[in-house]
Amino acid sequence: MVELSLAEGIATTRSIRRYTDQAVTESQLATMMFLASRAPSGSNRQPFRFVVLRDGPSAVKARGLLADGASELWSQKSARGDFTATTKSSPTARMIASMEHYVDSFASVPVIVLPCLVRYREASPSEGASVYPAVQKLLLAARSLGLGGAMTMFHQPREIEIRQALNIPDNVAIAATVTLGHPEGQHGPVRRRPLSELVYEDRWQGSAEWAVDPSGTRFTGGPQG
Amino acid sequence: MVELSLAEGIATTRSIRRYTDQAVTESQLATMMFLASRAPSGSNRQPFRFVVLRDGPSAVKARGLLADGASELWSQKSARGDFTATTKSSPTARMIASMEHYVDSFASVPVIVLPCLVRYREASPSEGASVYPAVQKLLLAARSLGLGGAMTMFHQPREIEIRQALNIPDNVAIAATVTLGHPEGQHGPVRRRPLSELVYEDRWQGSAEWAVDPSGTRFTGGPQG
Numbered sequence: 001m002v003e004l005s006l007a008e009g010i011a012t013t014r015s016i017r018r019y020t021d022q023a024v025t026e027s028q029l030a031t032m033m034f035l036a037s038r039a040p041s042g043s044n045r046q047p048f049r050f051v052v053l054r055d056g057p058s059a060v061k062a063r064g065l066l067a068d069g070a071s072e073l074w075s076q077k078s079a080r081g082d083f084t085a086t087t088k089s090s091p092t093a094r095m096i097a098s099m100e101h102y103v104d105s106f107a108s109v110p111v112i113v114l115p116c117l118v119r120y121r122e123a124s125p126s127e128g129a130s131v132y133p134a135v136q137k138l139l140l141a142a143r144s145l146g147l148g149g150a151m152t153m154f155h156q157p158r159e160i161e162i163r164q165a166l167n168i169p170d171n172v173a174i175a176a177t178v179t180l181g182h183p184e185g186q187h188g189p190v191r192r193r194p195l196s197e198l199v200y201e202d203r204w205q206g207s208a209e210w211a212v213d214p215s216g217t218r219f220t221g222g223p224q225g
Numbered sequence: 226m227v228e229l230s231l232a233e234g235i236a237t238t239r240s241i242r243r244y245t246d247q248a249v250t251e252s253q254l255a256t257m258m259f260l261a262s263r264a265p266s267g268s269n270r271q272p273f274r275f276v277v278l279r280d281g282p283s284a285v286k287a288r289g290l291l292a293d294g295a296s297e298l299w300s301q302k303s304a305r306g307d308f309t310a311t312t313k314s315s316p317t318a319r320m321i322a323s324m325e326h327y328v329d330s331f332a333s334v335p336v337i338v339l340p341c342l343v344r345y346r347e348a349s350p351s352e353g354a355s356v357y358p359a360v361q362k363l364l365l366a367a368r369s370l371g372l373g374g375a376m377t378m379f380h381q382p383r384e385i386e387i388r389q390a391l392n393i394p395d396n397v398a399i400a401a402t403v404t405l406g407h408p409e410g411q412h413g414p415v416r417r418r419p420l421s422e423l424v425y426e427d428r429w430q431g432s433a434e435w436a437v438d439p440s441g442t443r444f445t446g447g448p449q450g
Contacts, residue, residue, distance in 0.1 A: 129400070137235050
């Protein structure tokens with residue numbers, strides 16, 4: 001495997017939701033956990049914890065509950081009509097097909113990791129500052145090993161039962177449900193809005209003339225899956 | 226410059242709080258913003274925005290307020306006695322010296338970026354899931370260019386005035402205050418708790434026998450700066 005550069009890894013890592021049956025090894029898991037835990041946190045408190053779900057007795061219960069949650073959240077989005085595919089080959093149509101496969105096979109993805117936050121202060125929009133950097137490092141770490149992953153909130157609909165199944169204490173927040181595995185098939189480019197919509201100079205909505213995307217960048221507009 | 230691999234970049238990127246006087250170029254800024262905005266977000270909504278503060282008229286005002294905030298937060302930590310250095314060369318003593326220099330020179334750091342979140346739902350511990358991955362990618366992007374950065378919450382003590390100075394709307398949260406520049410001097414290793422304290426298998430506090438740090442890893446225990 002050719003080693004990916006840091007810049008290329010940051011630029012091209014995207015959500016991977018289709019996995020082969022190939023197992024993720026314990027050595028790969030250890031490497032990913034090590035790299036994820038190099039993330040920063042407030043005062044280096046390291047309040048992040050990772051609950052790894054494979055095929056243990058609690059994992060089997062939690063997987064079923066997470067699959068229920070996946071199905072419920074996806075049904076809600078579909079029912080709201082959040083996504084409308086104009087053609088069968090549009091990025092939106094491909095995303096819908098990928099999400100449906102992901103949700104249907106959720107209980108059997110190779111590995112599920114629940115990054116958790118040991119809460120130490122009141123709820124605020126900045127509370128996630130000490131856990132989501134670690135989640136991002138986890139996803140990049142997967143990519144560095146040739147694996148892929150996706151961050152979801154599929155624990156939310158069945159959170160009470162999942163907490164019971166895994167014995168997660170009240171002062172701990174489940175920050176995300178991350179799936180990991182060997183990617184199946186080809187993956188498209190990372191699509192984002194143009195930098196001119198995301199970057200401001202000197203004040204809110206101040207124009208940053210220098211904030212130009214590299215040539216050949218492909219863009220997306222509104223919400224995706 | 227030798228190109229850093231993705232794995233090595235994730236493993237070794239740490240908070241950099243001392244910068245040389247060398248300017249960060251607009252081309253470097255554009256690259257960092259591009260890489261940061263490749264981060265995932267819920268339904269790919271991309272609610273993250275980056276307000277870049279250099280030497281514009283609003284930036285000058287905001288820098289003064291941020292420096293006040295830096296000073297105030299650091300005084301509070303010192304007064305609480307959060308940090309006690311046992312020897313002059315201990316990691317804690319070095320961290321305290323580095324923090325004091327950082328706080329004292331805060332108004333003149335080469336670039337300050339305020340990553341913001343356009344809020345679209347109620348406050349919850351998971352709200353940060355759509356902005357802190359971008360902050361982490363920004364810090365890694367800096368490293369990929371040979372730059373360094375640090376994430377702080379120094380906007381918090383003077384947030385109302387900073388919002389006024391930068392015209393930030395009420396529905397937008399300032400997620401962090403990130404400083405960026407060319408690193409000065411040598412930087413130590415990233416220190417974290419042993420993986421055995423951070424990684425669980427199958428359930429909360431379930432022992433993950435495979436979660437072993439690479440040999441030579443250096444550890445830290447409690448809170449740091």
